[in-house]
Amino acid sequence: MISKASAQPSPGADTSGDSYLPLHGNGGYRVRHYDLELDYKIGPNRLSAAAVITAEATQALSRFTLDFGEFRINRVLVNGKPAKYTRRGHKLNVKPAKSLPDGSEFVAEIHYVGNPRPLSGLWGDIGWDELTDGSLVASQPVGAPSWFPCNDHPADKATYRVALTTSSPYLVAVTGNLVARHSRASTTRWVFERPEPTPTYLMSVQIGRYDDIELVSGAIPGWFSHPEAAAYRISLVGDQVVASVPQRAAVPPRLRRAFSRDFGRQGQIMDALQRLFGPYPFGEYVVVVTDDDLDDPIEAQGMSIFGANHVDGRRTHERLVVHELAHQWFGNSLTVADWRHIWLNEGFATYAEWLWSEESGGQSAHSWAKAWHLRMKARPADLRLADPGVARMFDERVYKRGGLLLHALRCTVGDAVFFPLVKAWATENRHGLVTTAAFVALAERFAGRSLDAFFSLWLHKSAMPPLLVP
Known part of the structure; x- marks a missing residue:
């Protein structure tokens, strides 16, 4: 028997605890799998859908919340039984007929219909958006609730099955392996599976001719x-x-x-x-x-x-x-455990550009680094790479200073250490969650010495450090 007190979610169970975006994502459970059945009419931009979410309670729950956009909800079930629900902003509050014990697996089923549209935020409109002839989904960082109910935080990675039915002349691409396609009359049903752990913001639907x-x-x-x-x-x-x-x-x-x-x-x-x-x-x-x-x-x-x-x-x-x-x-x-670690995404992707230039006979990575170092030195010195702030998550300086950090690290430890380090970072954390502290620890392990002074300058100081000569 679960007492009334112990069945209540702890304070903050309807937030993720993210240092930048705490109102996106939810506490008290972890999603294991999303099964989405979508029927989309392109002309009127009309989505009729059912989401079946398999999750595990990480505490005793008398209620839980999901991130969700402005759809009409027809029915909510938990473990097959009707559940009470309320809406508040972009939160769907669900109260199961029976409290969920800590550690138990449960299945939430939400049937809904409406006109999907992007969610407004600091970075403009994000999520499901209409094209001139078709649709796209661009969810980074908080647009996933624009088309399905979810626990919208990058740390809660899950597997997916997405079935989408729409007009046959249109090609559908969903992030996943295509496992079936069936045409009937004027519509085609496409079925995709995403077996790797995937954060909500990286699920996408693309529809077009x-x-x-x-x-x-x-x-x-x-x-x-x-x-x-x-x-x-x-x-x-x-x-x-x-x-x-x-x-x-x-x-x-x-x-x-x-x-x-x-x-x-x-x-x-x-x-x-x-x-x-x-x-x-x-x-x-x-x-x-x-x-x-x-x-x-x-x-x-x-x-x-x-x-x-x-x-x-x-x-x-x-x-x-x-x-x-x-x-x-x-x-x-490799998905960031918290949005303040965003440089780990953008810094590596930026440095990959410079490495490809070097690989393909263009400018060397060092030439690119020198050029961007000069440009970054001319910009205001008011951003710390390890904690740029929510408003600057996608600031160009996060991208370029992240790439510069990696090049400076390469110059500091040498190619014989740097490239095995980068490969180990990607392979040892495959399909996992990463943080800045974990990268620093791995770099020091490969270097065989403390790199505290180096990372203190590049990660935690706002002034641009000097660029080392290889």
Whole structure:
């Protein structure tokens, strides 16, 4: 028998405790799996859906909360029984018919309908958004509740099954392996599974009139209709064996020619990053190019989304191609435990751009570092990399100073230490959660000495440290 007092959630159970975004995410439970059944009508932007969420209580619960947007809720069940619920802002408060014991597994089922739209925040509108002809999802950092009820915090990674039914002329790409596709009358039902632990903000849906393109030779033909899409091939690159990852793209027909040029080195980029960071962490890589312009590319689990403006046939934006692919290791497989560690995502992705330039015969990483060091020194010295503040999570200085830290570390410890360190960081933490302190500890382990003075300057001081000469 659970007492009334012990069944109540502890203070803050409806918050994540995140140092930057405590109101996004919830306490008292951990999600294990999301099963989403979505029926989407493109013209009226109408979503009818059911979400089945399997979770584990981390304390005795008489109620719990989910992050959720402005949909009409038709029914809520917990463990198969009707549950009471209330709405407050973007929180759905659920009271099960029977309290949930600490450590118990429970299943919440939410049926809902409405017009999905982005959520407003510090970074503009984020989440499910309509295109001129189709839809996209861009959820970083807090847009996932715009289309499904969830525990919206990066530390609560779960597996997914997403089934989406929509008009047959449209191609659907969801972050996951396509396991089934069935057409009936004028609609097609697409079913995707995401078996790797995935944070809510990295789940994405892309719907458009796209051509299905093979990105690199050796990938599986007909990717978006193939049930065995996660198969790997093995190849020898230099003196290392790397997995040849199935890679496909969804591209508007009018952009195919320019796309083939801009992404013509995709296979070499993937091979280079696998040599540097270890095996690609997912079963597939999908690139989507929307028919609309986008301010910035979008990262998702096993997927990157670019705007039409990022494709010009001149490889103008190839650094962004590298940056978004690098996020599959840093940000997606390795997910920050708290948003204040965001430099671990953006610093590594930025440095990957410089490493690819060096690898492909362009400017050396040191040349890029020198140029950006000069530019960062000219900017206000009011940002600390280890704690930039919520308003500056996506400040350019977080990206570039993060890349500069990594280059300075490379100059400090030497290539013989730095590159094995980076690979170990990616492989030892595969599909896990990471923090700044954990990276510092690993760097000191590989260096065989204290690096406290180095990291104190680069992480915790606002003034720009000098750039070492390799």
